[in-house]
Amino acid sequence: MxxxxxxxxxxxxxxxxxxxxxxxxxxxxxxxxxxxxxxxxxxxxxxxxxxxxxxxxxxxxxREEFVRDYVFPMFRMNALYEGQYLLGxxxxxxxxxxxxxxxxxxxxxxxxxxxxxxxxxxxxxxxxxxxxxxxxxxxxxxxxxxxxxxxxxxxxxxxxxxxxxxxxxxxxAPFSVDANLLHSSSEGKVLEDPAEEAPEYVYQRTIPPEEAPDTPTYITIDFEKGDPVAIDGVKMSPATLLTKLNELGKANGIGRLDLVENRFVGMKSRGVYETPGGTILYAAHRGIESIALDREAAHLKDSLMPRYAELVYYGFWFTPEREMIQVLADKSQEFVTGQVRVKLYKGSATVVGRTSPYSLYDQDLVTFEEGAVAYDHRDAQGFIKLNALRLRSLKKRERR
Incomplete structure (x- = not known):
């Protein structure tokens, strides 16, 4: 060389x-x-x-390229490795x-x-x-x-x-740290025994939830085609927006995760992760998807999410399979545009409101009030009987 x-x-x-x-x-x-x-x-x-x-x-x-071209595409897929880790x-x-x-x-x-x-x-x-x-x-x-x-x-x-x-x-050092704009990761030494609670000094990006303010913080996040573009109506670049969410998350004790995960090389490891802004973003993105994404599209995307998360975790970013799933995720976001209201309180980020010009939520369909004409209750009878047809056939066979 x-x-x-x-x-x-x-x-x-x-x-x-x-x-x-x-x-x-x-x-x-x-x-x-x-x-x-x-x-x-x-x-x-x-x-x-x-x-x-x-x-x-x-x-x-x-920083901008990292958030725009890597973090945001991953969040369009709502990727969580082993159901918890935001892959920072x-x-x-x-x-x-x-x-x-x-x-x-x-x-x-x-x-x-x-x-x-x-x-x-x-x-x-x-x-x-x-x-x-x-x-x-x-x-x-x-x-x-x-x-x-x-x-x-x-x-x-x-x-x-x-x-x-x-x-x-x-x-x-009592533990090793890796950090970037999305998260910080702490591993090793004092954290190697998974039976022991992580010392408070391990946490660097969040205050303890019990020390967070006693009054909740409310924010709005605007989305365009699945990506966040503004906080409280103020337009921001990708890295600036994530930085702001990190500040809000830190101040409210949001984004701590103590996890034992399965490494790709075959062993289990214990890590303490802090993803304050990412935790808020994840909740908000699922919130806007809940009204703007079709049921079957959402379920298909969710079924592929664990595979996508594994590809990211294992290191297969530059692969045809990850790119193929990414195309599907990006296609699903065409109408994921609108605003989400999030309540930040003592370690939690809770969606409390969502609106979209492309919302699929129809109040006339779901209302319990009398006089709704958009839905005929009698239609449900045939729908149920058709879906029960195979179940009835199975039970009849069992009785024979």
Missing amino acids: KKVVLAYSGGLDTSVILKWLQTTYNCEVVTFTADLGQGEELEPARKKAEMLGIKEIFIEDL TSIARPLIAKKQIEIARQVGADAVAHGATGKGNDQVRFELSYYGLEPEITVIAPWREWDLTSRTKLLEFAELNQIPVPKDKRGE
């Missing part, structure tokens, strides 16, 4: 990886740092890369991988590298995306190759190679 593009955060692990790539493969390293709304200053990553002799450094603000980490990986491949083409690199471990899902997500976009690319996964198997060894390597490590980063 002559040149490799590294997904680089500037932290201890990827800084060690950077130097390890230089010394092990004697190759030129190009760093790529993505701003996905993780809330960290990215300039220190640039300075660290420069100090380590990197000539080509890429830092890109991908999973959905970020294909975008990072896509940008790495684009940079590799731009600079003439023949390899890409990531800092995911050999036990987790991220290695699969990154590498499936790499190969799906550039079949002949060489992938380097240091955690599967080197013998730096402990934090002590990483620190020793850093010291030996004059990689600066701040004093507050020398101790072992």
Whole structure:
């Protein structure tokens, strides 16, 4: 290998990886740092890369693209992995991988590298995306190759190679964190025992629900073709809108999830997730769909949702099957336009009102008041008898 593009955060692990790539493969390293709304200053990553002799450094603000082209399409499908997880980490990986491949083409690199471990899902997500976009690319996964198997060894390597490590980063962290504009994910160490409640200090993006205001907060979210476009009547860009929902969710203790999930590589893991804005958005989107989406279309979409969620979780974003389901999801959203009113209160986001110019809800049909002429109750008799026909036949056979 002559040149490799590294997904680089500037932290201890990827800084060690950077130097390890230089010394092990004697190759030129190009760093790529993505701003996905993780809330960290990215300039220190640039300075660290420069100090380590990197000539080509890429830092890109991908927040709008992330929300517009990855988060929102996923939410059109109401994707939940194993019925609970809003896929905050999973959905970020294909975008990072896509940008790495684009940079590799731009600079003439023949390899890409990531800092995911050999036990987790991220290695699969990154590498499936790499190969799906550039079949002949060489992938380097240091955690599967080197013998730096402990934090002590990483620190020793850093010291030996004059990689600066701040004093507050020398101790072992009580848990690991991954974050972006959609969520934060905490795993490992103090969270490894699923029988023990997560300490309060693990939570970073939400206040405790019991400490949230005693009076509810009401907001409206406007949707156009399945995507949110405004909060309380104020139009916003995708990333700005999600940021605002995060603020509202945080202040009301919304979006906490303590989950034991099944990793793609075969093991179970315990994670603590915070998705404040996404939790509100999920409830609101289902709310507008409830009046604007046909029953059978909604049920078909719901039946495909677990498959779609698995594809995202496993890393199969750039695949024909995910794209095929996405076309179906997007088609279903043609008339999912309107406004939803949401009540935010002590950890919950509850839809309390919904309107749409394309609503399928007909009050004349559902009213219990006398005088409704749109529905003839006598029609139900034949409908019921036809649907009961096979049941009656089955029972008669049983009696014979």
